Amino acid sequence: MGIGYACLALGVPGTDIRDCxxxxxxxxxxxxxxxxxxxxxxxxMDYNIRNGIRLYRISSDIIPFASSPVNAVPWTExxxxxxxxxxxxxxxxxxxxxxxxxxxxxxxxxxxxxADSTVMELEYHARFLDSLGLDRxxxxxxxxxxxxxxxxxxxxxxxxxxxxxxxxVRSRLVIENDDKCYHVRDALDISLKCRxxxxxxxxxxxxxxTPDKGSESDWIAECAKTWQAEDGIQKIHYSQGSAAxxxxxxxxxxxxxxxxxxYESLGEGKPDIMLEVKDKNISAxxxxxxxxxxxxxxxxxxxxxxxxxxxxxxxxxxxxxxRELLKDKAGYPxxxxxxxxxxxxxxxxxxxxxxxxxxxxxxxxxxxxxxxxGEGFRQSLNNYMDGKTGLDPVKRRLYAMALEQRxxxxxxxxxxxxxxxxxxx
Numbered sequence: 001m002g003i004g005y006a007c008l009a010l011g012v013p014g015t016d017i018r019d020c021x022x023x024x025x026x027x028x029x030x031x032x033x034x035x036x037x038x039x040x041x042x043x044x045m046d047y048n049i050r051n052g053i054r055l056y057r058i059s060s061d062i063i064p065f066a067s068s069p070v071n072a073v074p075w076t077e078x079x080x081x082x083x084x085x086x087x088x089x090x091x092x093x094x095x096x097x098x099x100x101x102x103x104x105x106x107x108x109x110x111x112x113x114x115a116d117s118t119v120m121e122l123e124y125h126a127r128f129l130d131s132l133g134l135d136r137x138x139x140x141x142x143x144x145x146x147x148x149x150x151x152x153x154x155x156x157x158x159x160x161x162x163x164x165x166x167x168x169v170r171s172r173l174v175i176e177n178d179d180k181c182y183h184v185r186d187a188l189d190i191s192l193k194c195r196x197x198x199x200x201x202x203x204x205x206x207x208x209x210t211p212d213k214g215s216e217s218d219w220i221a222e223c224a225k226t227w228q229a230e231d232g233i234q235k236i237h238y239s240q241g242s243a244a245x246x247x248x249x250x251x252x253x254x255x256x257x258x259x260x261x262x263y264e265s266l267g268e269g270k271p272d273i274m275l276e277v278k279d280k281n282i283s284a285x286x287x288x289x290x291x292x293x294x295x296x297x298x299x300x301x302x303x304x305x306x307x308x309x310x311x312x313x314x315x316x317x318x319x320x321x322x323r324e325l326l327k328d329k330a331g332y333p334x335x336x337x338x339x340x341x342x343x344x345x346x347x348x349x350x351x352x353x354x355x356x357x358x359x360x361x362x363x364x365x366x367x368x369x370x371x372x373x374g375e376g377f378r379q380s381l382n383n384y385m386d387g388k389t390g391l392d393p394v395k396r397r398l399y400a401m402a403l404e405q406r407x408x409x410x411x412x413x414x415x416x417x418x419x420x421x422x423x424x425x
Contacts, residue, residue, distance in 0.1 A: 001233060001270040002096060003291065004048075004055025005277070005284040011306065011414045012047050012281065013403075015040045019064045030064060030073050037062045038082050045086060049093045051285050052292065052299075055235075055272050057098050058128070066124040067117070076131045087132030096232065096272060097134065099125045100141040108145035108158035115161060119169075126169045137232025140172045141199055144182040144190065155186065159194050174199050176237065179207035184219050191226045198223040202262070203239035203250070203276070217265055224271065234271035238262065250276055253345075254283040256290055256338045263291055282414060290334045297329050300337055309415040311344040313357035313391075318344040349391055355381060357415070358394050364410055365401040373401060392418065 009015045017037050020029055041062060048056055065071040076083070090097055105121045106114055125140045132138075148154050162170065175191070176199040177184040184205055187198045200223040202216060210219070220236060227234040240258060242249040254277050263270070277283045285303060289295055304322060312319045318340050325333050325340070358381060366374065377397045383389045395416055402410040410416075 002054030002272045003284055003287045004053055004057065004096075004272070004274050005280040006057040006100070006274065007059040007280070009044050009047055009281045010279055010417055011412065012044065013411045015044045015047070017041075017059050017061050019061050022065065022068075022070055025065055025070045027073055030071055031078075033064050034062075034073065034075055034079060037064075038079060038086065042082070042086050042089070045089045045093075045095070047281070048095060049089065051281075052288055052295070053281065053284055054093070054095050055097075055274060055284075056095060057100055057274060060099055060101055060125065063124070063128060066128070067120040076127065080131070083131045084133060087134055090132065090134065090138075096138060097129070097132075098139045098141055098235070098274070099129065101125060103143075105142065106145040107142065107161045108148075108154050110148055110157070119161075119165065122169045122173070123166065126166075126172050129172060130168065136171050136230060138172070139174050139197075139232070139235070140169070141174055141176055143178045144175055144187065147181050151181075151186070155190055159190060162194050162196065174231075174235070176201050177204050177208065179204040181208075183208045183210045184223065185210040185212060188222060188226070196226070197228075197231045197234075198226045199235050199237055201237040201239070201276075203237075203241060206241070217267075220266065220271070232272075235274060236271050237274050237276050239276040250278055253277060253279045253342070254287055256286065256335060256342060259287055260290060260335070263287075279417075286338050290338060293332075295332070295334070297326065297332055300332065300334055301326055304337065305409070306413045307341055309357045309361055309413060310417075311341060312360065313349045313354035314347040315344040315350070316353050316356065351385060354391055354394075355385055358391075358398065361398050361402075361410060361415060364407050365398065365405055368405050369401055373397070377401075 008017065017040055018033050020033060037059075041058065044056070047053075063071070063075055066075070089095075101121050104114075105118045107118050107122075109115050109118065122140065122142070129138050129140070144155070144158055146154060162173065165173070174197040175187050177187045178201075184198070184200060190196065191198045200220050205216065205219065214222075223236070224234045238254075238259070240251040240254055242251045254275055263273075273287075275283050275287065289299060289303060304326060308319065308322075311322065322337055322340050325337055362377060369377075377394070380389070380393045380397050384391055384394050395418075398410075399416045401407075402416075
C-alpha cells in the first residue's frame with residue numbers, strides 16, 4: 001500500500017504549477033506554461049522517489065486550458081518525450097498516480113452544456129494519463145455531482161452519462177462520497193449499477209453520514225468489494241478536520257496518533273491512502289516514516305533536518321530532546337520524534353528562540369553575502385526583536401540569500417514555509 005498527497009509539494013523548490021488568464025493564453029504563453037509545469041511535475045516525481053512516496057495526485061492544471069478550444073497546442077505530440085520520461089519514472093518506481101477534476105466537472109448536471117464540458121474535461125484527464133503510458137490502475141476520481149431536487153433522477157442521469165463515455169475515460173473513473181449530497185451508500189448504489197470503483201473519504205463521511213448504521217471499517221470493506229484486480233489496489237481518502245474551521249475543512253497537518261489509530265484499524269491488506277491535508281507532502285512523508293518499517297534512522301535524521309529550525313524557533317527544549325532521541329543509531333523512534341515535533345509546532349515562535357534559529361540559518365549564508373545584505377538582515381532581526389515587525393521579513397531576507405547561493409539544505413527545509421503553526425489538540 002502507499003500513502004500519498006495531492007498536487008503540490010511544500011518546501012520543494014522548483015515545483016510550482018503556473019497558469020494564466022484566458023485572455024493571455026496565446027500559444028507562445030501556453031507552451032511556456034506547459035514546459036514549466038512538466039518540469040515541476042518531474043521534480044515532484046523525483047522528490048517522491050527519494051522520499052519513498054508511492055501515491056500522488058497530479059494537478060488538473062498541469063496543461064492549462066487543456067479541455068478548452070483556447071488551447072490549440074498539440075501537447076501530446078510536442079511534449080511526448082518529456083511525458084514518456086515522467087511516465088517511465090512513475091512506473092519504474094512503483095508509484096501510483098491519479099487526477100481529480102475540480103468542482104465544475106459535473107457529469108450529472110441537467111444542463112447539457114455543463115455535461116458536454118465535463119466530458120471534454122474527463123477526456124483531457126484520461127488523455128494526460130495515457131500520454132504518460134500508464135495503465136488503468138492510475139485513476140481519475142470524480143464526485144457524483146448535484147441532486148437538483150431529485151436524487152434518484154440525478155443518480156440515474158449520472159449512470160446514463162457514465163455508460164456513454166468513451167472506454168478510455170470510463171475505464172479510469174472512480175467515484176467518491178462527498179460531504180453534502182452523496183453519502184457512501186449512494187456511491188455504492190451507483191457502483192452496483194455502473195460497475196465503477198468507490199473511493200471512501202472519511203472526512204466526507206463524518207460530514208455526510210449514511211442513514212444506515214455501520215462502522216467506518218465496515219464501509220471501507222464495502223467499498224473494497226467494488227475494486228477489481230484490473231482497477232488496482234483499493235484507494236481511500238483520509239483527512240483530519242480543522243477544529244478552528246467549519247465541518248469538513250481539512251487540518252493543516254495530519255496528527256500522527258490519530259492517523260496511526262486509523263491505520264491500525266484497517267487490518268491486513270491495507271488500501272492506498274491519499275492524504276487530503278494542507279501541508280501535503282510533509283504529512284505524507286511523516287505518515288510513511290511512521291508506518292513503513294523498511295526505513296532506518298538515517299531517514300528520520302534526514303527529515304529532522306527539514307524540521308529542526310521550525311522546532312528551534314518555538315522550543316529549544318524540544319529541539320534538544322529530539323537531538324538526544326536520534327543519538328541511538330540502532331533505534332527507529334519515528335512516532336516519538338513526530339510527537340515531539342507536533343508538540344513544538346503547536347506553539348507560536350518564541351522571540352528569543354526564533355532569533356536563535358534565524359542566527360543558525362544566517363550561519364549558512366553569511367560568508368557569501370554583500371555588506372548591504374548583511375546590514376539588511378541585522379536590521380530586520382533587530383526590528384523583530386524590538387517588536388516592530390513580525391518574523392516574516394527576517395525569513396524573507398534569509399530565503400533570498402539562500403536562493404541566491406543555492407543553499408540546498410536550507411531550501412529543502414520547512415523553515416521558510418509561512419505560518420506553519422499546528423492547532424492545539
